[in-house]
Amino acid sequence: MAARRLLTSRTLIGLPGGLPGLLPGLYPGLLGLQVSRNVGHWNKDWKPKPYPVTPEERAEAARKYGLRPDEYEPYADDGMGYGDYPNLPVVSAESRDPYEDWDYPEHRRNFGEPVHVDFDMYGLDRINASQKMRFSMQQYALSFFGVMAVSIGIYYYLEDKKMHWPVLPKQYPGDGAVHYTFEPAE
Amino acid sequence: MGHVYSQYLGDPAVTPDHTKGPTFDPLYGYPGGRKERVMIATLEEMESAQLPLNKRDYCAHLAIDHRACRQRVWPLTYKCAHEKHTYLNCEYADYVLRLKEHERERRLLERAKRKAERAARAAH
Secondary structure, eight states: OHHHHHHTSHHHHOSSTTHHHHSTTSHHHHHTOOSOSSTTOOOGGGSOOSOOOSHHHHHHHHHHTTOOGGGOOBOOOSSSSOTTOBOOOOOOGGGSOTTSOOSBTTTTBOTTOOOOTTGGGSSTTSOOOSSOOSSOHHHHHHHHHHHHHHHHHHHHHSTTOOOOOSOOOOOOOOSSOOOEEEEEOO | OHHHHHHHTSOGGGSOOTTSOOOSOTTTTOTTOEEEOOOOSOHHHHHHTTOOGGGOSTTHHHHHHHHHHHHHHTTOGGGGHHHHHHHHHHHHHHHHHHHHHHHHHHHHHHHHHHHHHHHHHHHO
8 A cells, every 4th residue: 555655665765865866776775775676666465355345344444544433434346446545534634733832744644544546646746636726716716817818919010010021022033023223213 | 120020010011922923013213214134144054054944134244254263173163253253243232233122112112101101191
């Protein structure tokens, strides 16, 4: 599971940050200290079990994920679910308290806390889906489309209005065309 | 800049269209006539020299001379300075002629506007 994935990540090994993930085959691997070569390492034992049907299965699944049975709710088993993985409320990392003493400050998460199934989307560097925005969605949409409409309008208005030097087109000797200089004819 | 301002924001009626040729009669105002431009390089010469189409203007004979000189002396291209300067001076004179044509067109447009205003005042 994602929780177990984090426990075996580079943060627990205590080696310089990123070393096992970025430099495969260096001394951590040779000394046998390396548990995973990159943060995305997957283990077949971490795959969620099938959807729990009986109350005993539900209790066992809740305990496995660190939840109470009354707050454990898996995704609906309609073919688009995740087995017995819990359906947790979305709380993005950015909307969590930045001054709390987290065990994993870069994820704003504590040890053993259940991890959302889309955890990699709700990190500090990605989507903040749980915080109240400063302006309404209508204001955001109006600003964006307003700026785009003005830009596109200016572009098409100026499309045939170009800068040029004060000259008429170049004179090429063509079939039958007669061009004159500004000197008087002799 | 002033011509661009007057074309788009000022008075488009007295600003010549830089994409088209002169709209007035070229000999209007020249009772003695104007000297015609003479094309010296022939079509056969230009085709033989494989001159690009945008260089087949009234300075083409000098362009051909310059290119021939370069072909003779390359890579010592500094030796073609005389031919290069003759050609570029011809191109400059051609550009000055385009400027004069534009100015003539602008003055004739202003004159036409004044005549129209005088006719409109005379009609009242």
